[in-house]
Amino acid sequence: MNKPLAIITGAGSGIGRATSIKFHENGYQVACLDLNLETAKETAEMISNEGKAYQVDVINHEEIKKISEIILKEFSNPDVLVNCAGISPSPMPVHLFEVDEWNRVININLNGSFYMMKYFIPSLLKNTNSSIVNISSVLGVVANPTTAGYAASKHGIVGLTKAAALDYAKQGLRVNCVGPGVIETNMNKDILKDIRIKEMLTNQTPLGRVAAPSEVANLIYFLCSDKATFITGSFFAVDGGYTAV
Ligand code: NAD
Numbered sequence: 001m002n003k004p005l006a007i008i009t010g011a012g013s014g015i016g017r018a019t020s021i022k023f024h025e026n027g028y029q030v031a032c033l034d035l036n037l038e039t040a041k042e043t044a045e046m047i048s049n050e051g052k053a054y055q056v057d058v059i060n061h062e063e064i065k066k067i068s069e070i071i072l073k074e075f076s077n078p079d080v081l082v083n084c085a086g087i088s089p090s091p092m093p094v095h096l097f098e099v100d101e102w103n104r105v106i107n108i109n110l111n112g113s114f115y116m117m118k119y120f121i122p123s124l125l126k127n128t129n130s131s132i133v134n135i136s137s138v139l140g141v142v143a144n145p146t147t148a149g150y151a152a153s154k155h156g157i158v159g160l161t162k163a164a165a166l167d168y169a170k171q172g173l174r175v176n177c178v179g180p181g182v183i184e185t186n187m188n189k190d191i192l193k194d195i196r197i198k199e200m201l202t203n204q205t206p207l208g209r210v211a212a213p214s215e216v217a218n219l220i221y222f223l224c225s226d227k228a229t230f231i232t233g234s235f236f237a238v239d240g241g242y243t244a245v
Contacts, residue, residue, distance in 0.1 A: 003050075005075045006224075007031045007120060009058055009112070010084030012039030014185030015135060015220075017046070018213035021081055022221045024050055031071050031078070033058075034085065058085045058112025059104075061119070062117025077126040080224045083113040083134045083157075088187050091146035102149050109153035114160060117175075121164075126173055131224040132175045133162050135216075138239045140179050154179075158235050165233030174232040176223045179232040184209040206241030 006023040010016030011032035020030045020043050030051030034040035040053035052074065056067050071078070086109045089101050113134050124130040137148055140154035161177035168175065182201045184192060192198045192210065203210055219238045222228055237243045 002076055003027055003029045004079040005029050005031065005077070006080035006082065006143060007033065007071065007078045007116075008082045009033045009116060010054065010086060010135075011043050011053075012036045014084075014187060015183060015194065015213045015216045016084035016181065017043045019084060019220050020047060020051065022081065022214070022217040023224075024048070026221060026225075028080070029075060029181070031075065033067065041079060050169040053193055058083075059107040061111075061115040064115045065119050068123070068167070072123055075176045077123040078120060079124070079127050079130050081116060081120050081124060082220055082224075083116050083132070085112055086135065086153075086187075089149050092149070093146055094148045105149040106153050106156070109127075109150070110160070113157055117160075117164060121168070121173070124173055125168065128172055129195040129226070129229065130173050131228075132161075132164070132173070133220045133223050134175070134177045135220075136161070136177045136179045136235065138181050138237055138242050140177070141235060141237070142243055160234045161209050161235070167233055174223075174228070176228075176231060176233070177235045178216060178219055179235055179237045179243070180211070180216045180224070181205055181237065181242040183213055183216055184210050185213055204242060204245070206244065211238070211242065213238060 006028045012034035024047035032040045032043045033056045037055035044051045044053040136157040137152040137154040140158045143151040165175040
C-alpha cells in the first residue's frame with residue numbers, strides 16, 4: 001500500500017521543516033515546497049529522501065497549479081496539506097506601511113494559502129479523511145502595535161480556514177488553523193538575538209520561554225491524525241499562554 005502523502009509549504013525552515021520531519025516519522029511521504037530549493041532539498045534529505053523538494057513561490061498561482069499537477073503524477077492524491085510558508089514584515093504603524101510591502105505580506109501569507117488550497121483541494125477530496133492545517137499566528141486573533149500587515153494576513157487565514165471547513169465538511173475534508181506564539185526559527189532569529197527583546201517576549205508568555213518548532217509540529221500532526229476526526233474549522237493557539245492573558 002502507498003504511504004500517505006503530506007504537502008508542506010515553507011518546508012525548508014523552522015516550523016515547515018519540523019512538520020515535514022514529524023509527518024515522515026509517522027509514515028508519510030512529504031512533498032517539501034519552498035521558495036528556497038536548497039533548504040527544501042536539505043529537508044528532503046533529512047527525511048531520508050522519502051520526500052521530494054519543489055521550488056514554489058506561493059504568490060504565483062500559475063506555478064502552484066503546475067506543481068499540483070506534477071505532484072499528482074509523481075506521487076498520488078495527497079492526504080494532508082500544511083500551509084507554513086510565510087514572512088514577517090518590519091514593524092510599522094499603519095500610515096507608514098509601504099503599499100508594496102503591505103501587498104507582499106498579504107500575497108505571501110494569505111493569498112499563498114488560498115492558492116495552495118484552491119489547487120490541492122480537488123485531489124485532497126479524492127482521499128477519505130484528508131486534512132488541511134493553515135498556519136496563522138497568535139496575531140491571527142489578537143494584535144500588537146506596528147503589526148498591521150502581519151496581523152491582517154493572519155486574521156485572514158483564520159477566516160479562510162473557517163469558511164473552507166464549512167465548504168468541505170460534508171465531503172470529510174477537515175480544515176483547521178494553528179496559531180503559534182514565539183517560536184525560535186529563522187523568521188525571528190535576529191530579534192531573538194537581542195537579549196532585551198527576547199526577555200520582553202518571554203515575559204509576555206506565561207510559560208516564560210520561547211518554543212521549538214517541533215512543539216508546533218506536534219499540534220499540526222495531531223490535527224491531521226485519526227485522533228482529531230471530529231475537529232474542523234477551529235483555531236488552536238500553541239503559544240505558552242500568550243493569548244490567555
Ligand atoms: P521560517 O522563516 O523559518 O520559515 C518560513 C519558510 O517559508 C522559509 O523556508 C521561506 O523560504 C519560506 N517562504 C517564504 N516566502 C515564501 C514564498 N513566497 N513561497 C514559498 N515559500 C516561502 O519561519 P517559521 O517561523 O518557520 O514560519 C512558518 C510559519 O509560522 C509562517 O507562516 C509564520 O508566519 C508562522 N509563525 C511563526 C511564528 C514564529 O515565532 N516563528 C509565530 C507565529 C506564526
